[in-house]
Amino acid sequence: YFMDIRQMIDFHLKKGADVTVATIPFPIAECRRFGVVAVKEDWQVLEFQEKVPNPKPIPGNPQEGLVSMGNYIFNTEVLLEELEIDAADLNSSHDFGKDILPRICNTRLVFAYDFRQNKVPGIEGQNVYWRDVGTIAAYYEANIDLKNPLPKLNLYNPQWPVRSVKYHDPPAKVVIDAQGRIGHLENSLIAGGSIVSGGWVRDSIIGRNVFVSSGAVVEDSIIIGNVIIEEGAQVRRAIIDEGNVIGQGEQIGYDLNKDAERFYLDPDLEIVVVRKKIENRTL
Structure with missing residues (x-):
């Protein structure tokens, strides 16, 4: 608000x-x-x-x-x-x-x-x-709305700028990978330091210093920051906490029964939540 x-x-x-x-x-x-x-x-x-x-x-x-x-x-x-x-x-x-x-x-x-x-x-x-973002479902919906062409909360109001913390990150960029595959960013927000290199990002929120590798696909997801999405990985309707590495060819959000065995599955919106990992422990 x-x-x-x-x-x-x-x-x-x-x-x-x-x-x-x-x-x-x-x-x-x-x-x-x-x-x-x-x-x-x-x-x-x-x-x-x-x-x-x-x-x-x-x-x-x-x-x-x-x-x-x-x-x-x-x-x-x-x-x-x-x-x-x-x-x-x-x-x-x-x-x-x-x-x-x-x-x-x-x-x-x-x-x-x-x-x-x-x-x-x-x-x-x-x-x-x-919005009260005290639940995962509410948090997801409030954040994912920000990428819409006309979001309910307008972050681009020059008369009332959001004076949040400033980081010394390099600009975000979307580039061609070493094999000549073009990176795509569609209807999404991407924060500083993040790179989409030959990957595809659609309808998502990408936090700071995220790397989306060649052939990787991120859809309808929130990637918190400092995350690597490796080559060919696919992420759909998920919240990925910071510090995670989504391995090569891994799929998240495509088989919810399988996801529920490894991650938290929100019962309201069936959003997969991959929690932060520190020293081989999941918080």
Whole structure:
């Protein structure tokens, strides 16, 4: 998501709140998958409901509930006091959404901030894109959408650039291999330092310093970074963690029963996840 946090701070100060929680309305049937905030008419928070089957709707709008986005503004003294109380509670799991915020709704002035009201330069209409990537399926779908011609989250907005970490990697490149086979990159994102040498990449996200060898095929996949896809290997609908080497001629994503014996298979989207390997151990 994109947010101008200054606008949420202004809301917090205007309300004289102790705590402000960023929220976004969701269809009430979908709210059971998230933490939901029950509010008064003025959006003062009454209760936190963590993944309950029948969450409370927004006052005056029975079709939607308020999902917590996991972003909070605390007054400093309030935060310090509540952290000390929580630290002393042996029954607490020490989580803001599960422990601290549900406990303080009746003792502190907590308000919900409507994320849709946040205006970001370059975004027309209401700002409504937010994704919880806490599951493999959600992570895959949110990332794979970025390679689309018109993604829901536009990383190419010059009025609101993403100021992420900068690496001193060389430019990515797509080249002809030693046998004269042309590398192909189609409808994909490719990060710095990565090379497609006579391989074929389609509808995928390629991270930093990935090498796709001659005759290799990568489709509908996320390659995290520092990965080698050796000659003739085929990867389809997979997430490959960093540091892996996909061996010559190996296939991933073509025989799910076989893949499930070696890798993690996500039950929701049937995405194959190849985890990071360190010193002959898989994490």
